[in-house]
Amino acid sequence: MDATHEVFNQPAALAGYNLFRTNRALRDGLAFNAPQLDLASLDALGAMAGTAEMQTHARLANTNAPVLQTHDRFGRRIDDVEFHPSYHALMKAAVGAGLGGAPWGSHCPNPLPKGEGANAGAHSRRAAAFMLFTELEPSVLCPISMTYAATPALRANAAVFADWGPKLTSHAYDPTPRPWHDKPGVTMGMGMTEKQGGSDLRANTTQAVRDGNDAWGDRYAITGHKWFFSAPMCDAFLVLAQAPAGLSCFFLPRVLPDGTRNAIRIQRLKDKLGNKANASSEVEFHAATAWRVGDEGRGIPQILEMGTMTRLDCALGTTGLMRQALALALNHTAQRSAFGKPLSAQPLMKNVLADLALESEAATALALRLARAFDHPDDAHERLMARLLTPVAKFWICKRGSHFAQEAMECLGGNGYVEEGGEGVMARIYREMPLNSIWEGAGNIMALDLLRATRKGDVVAALADELWPARGAHAALDQLADALPSRIEAMSTEPEARRLAQDVALAMQAALLAQTAPPAVVDAFCCSRLGGDWGHAFGTLGSGVDVDSIIARAMPH
Incomplete structure (x- = not known):
């Protein structure tokens, strides 16, 4: 049978390229x-x-x-x-x-x-x-x-x-259910939240009963449940349970040192919007064997310390997804023609692509700056920046993710909404975006954590030091930098916390771009995000923006 038509004007898949060299x-x-x-x-x-x-x-x-x-x-x-x-x-x-x-x-x-x-x-x-x-x-x-x-x-x-x-710390992956001493590498999960409490960990009811002492210290029997227990096939877990002195942290291996299975009962796997490859579960512990980590009653401070690292990963993960969504949009629009020329040459599409590129680069700058803080744990300034920027980056970058993915999907039209093919990843990205915003503390939790962070040390001076190298780069940035200290010092009510998180994030992003990006990027970001020359959707940059330079910088090939 003869074909009814020839397939043309469809872009080649974005594959076979180096993600690092082109970023x-x-x-x-x-x-x-x-x-x-x-x-x-x-x-x-x-x-x-x-x-x-x-x-x-x-x-x-x-x-x-x-x-x-x-x-x-x-x-x-x-x-x-x-x-x-x-x-x-x-x-x-x-x-x-x-x-x-x-x-x-x-x-x-x-x-x-x-x-x-x-x-x-x-x-x-x-x-x-x-x-x-x-x-x-x-x-x-x-x-x-x-x-x-x-x-x-x-x-x-x-x-x-x-x-x-x-x-x-090994680079080896071994998924077999064996004792730790027989494996070249292991993985760990966490079990914190319960049905009745969610983010309110103090509402946990799982109980830990002292059960002796051995080479790993104080041993306990854990009985209770966890409502979100991700990656149940990890080799061990850090879990929270109520001990006599209060909520405490415990190390709970999946396979005990003698090779027997610990008493972890998986009730079901979660049917989630996205994140399909990962097994998130509900579990019960039936006198499961665990060892205490840290002092009794100090579980929440220990968990919060770990939460800082996973919140960093939420910001990093969303930033990576933004970059891929942008790359797919750029790849598609450069090859797809409409009304006589490539989509990427259409003025309105240029505005959208440049706006997405600004958002992606700003997220990258902030996420990397936060990661740098963890490279220097003995530096007082870096410790303050880690404490301040973790909730800020997690809140703002992850909040922007879903809107970003939706706009990037529109650049692909119907192809972006379809699961199959090389561009099918766009639908996965869209479903994945809300996860990083919800996991490890949703927006309100992050805003409240920022309020606590502003009371730790001289945060105002530390932030001023961060913004100082960008002084004079743009009038709108200078104006915001001047206003932030008094706002932080006067911050006392919860309803203002989200706005503060947003503005600290934008100030940091602008200051970092002023030190790492070309003038076209810096000027467009500051005019739009700080100066008000912007609408309420992507693709509303002012007419004076050098969109061609911004797009060229972001191209994945």
């Missing part, structure tokens, strides 16, 4: 925040993440969702989750790229001087790698992020950390 904003941000880094590993990761093979793994891992097997065929309880092989291929690549606990180890590049507890630039390097890997939208990075966050927390139990630390 000017990321490279310039790294040069500013971590100039000492050897970029060879990031270049290699960028090449791998841009291959059609890895894109296929990400698609298959999401379209073949994990399956819960509570019992074997003989009726024995096993509580296993089966994953598609592509899930394991992605996990192996992510762990191998050092996205898990590796920055806390002694074997990665650029070792830090003794006493700083990490490797020089390791968190900045990992942040860049995390963003690059996220561009695949693989939906496997939840256990990776929790491993990163939980590893330093285990130091509160020296015996457990001595045994598990080298495995957590």
Whole structure:
């Protein structure tokens, strides 16, 4: 049968390119925040993440969702989750790229001087790698992020950390359910929230009863439940439970040292909007064996410390998704023609693409600056910036994500709304965006955390120091920088906290762009986001913006 028509004016898939080499904003941000880094590993990761093979793994891992097997065929309880092989291929690549606990180890590049507890630039390097890997939208990075966050927390139990630390910082991935001592590498998850409390962790009812003492310290039997228990196939978990002295943190392995399964009962897997490849679950503990981490009654401070690291990853993840959505939009519009010329040459489309490019570069700048703070834990200024910028970046970048993805999807038209094909990742990105905003504290939680952060040390002076190098770059930035100190000092009511988070984020983004980006980017960002020459949707930049330069800088090829 003869074909009815020839297929033309359809763009080639965005594959077979190096995500790192083509991301000017990321490279310039790294040069500013971590100039000492050897970029060879990031270049290699960028090449791998841009291959059609890895894109296929990400698609298959999401379209073949994990399956819960509570019992074997003989009726024995096993509580296993089966994953598609592509899930394991992605996990192996992510762990191998050092996205898990590796920055806390002694074997990665650029070792830090003794006493700083990490490797020089390791968190900045990992942040860049995390963003690059996220561009695949693989939906496997939840256990990776929790491993990163939980590893330093285990130091509160020296015996457990001595045994598990080298495995957590390994670049090896082993999904088999075996004791830690038989595995080259392990992963960790967390179990905090319960049905009745959610973010109000003090409402937790899970109980911990003292059950002796051994080589790992005080041992407990944990009985209760967790409402969101992500990645139940991790090798161990940090969980919260009520001990005699109050809410406390416990280390709970999935397989006990003698090889027996711990009493973790998976009730069901969550049916989520997105994040399909990751197994999020509800579990019950039936006198499960666990060891205390830190002092009794100090569980929440320990969890909040870990939350700082996972909140960083929320900002990084959204930034990576923004970059991929932008790259897809640029790739499509450069090849698709309408009304006699490419979409990317149409004035209205140029405005949209340039506006998205500004948002993506600003998110990249802020996320990398936050990551840099964790490279210098012994520096008082950097500790203050980590405390201040974590809720700010998590709030603002993640809030912008869903709107960004929707606008980028429109650039692809109906093709962007369809799941199949190379551009099908756009639909996954859109579904994934709300997760980073909700997970580890939604917008109000972040705004409240910012209020607490403003009372820690001399935050006003620290922020002023950060903004000072950009003085004179743009009048609108100077005006905002002048107003922020008095607003922070006078901040006392909750309803104003979201506005403060927004404005601190915008001021920091503008100041960072003034130090890392070309004048066209800086001027357009400040005029639109700070100066008011902007509407209420993307694509409403003023007529004087150099959209061509901004788009050229952002092109993925």
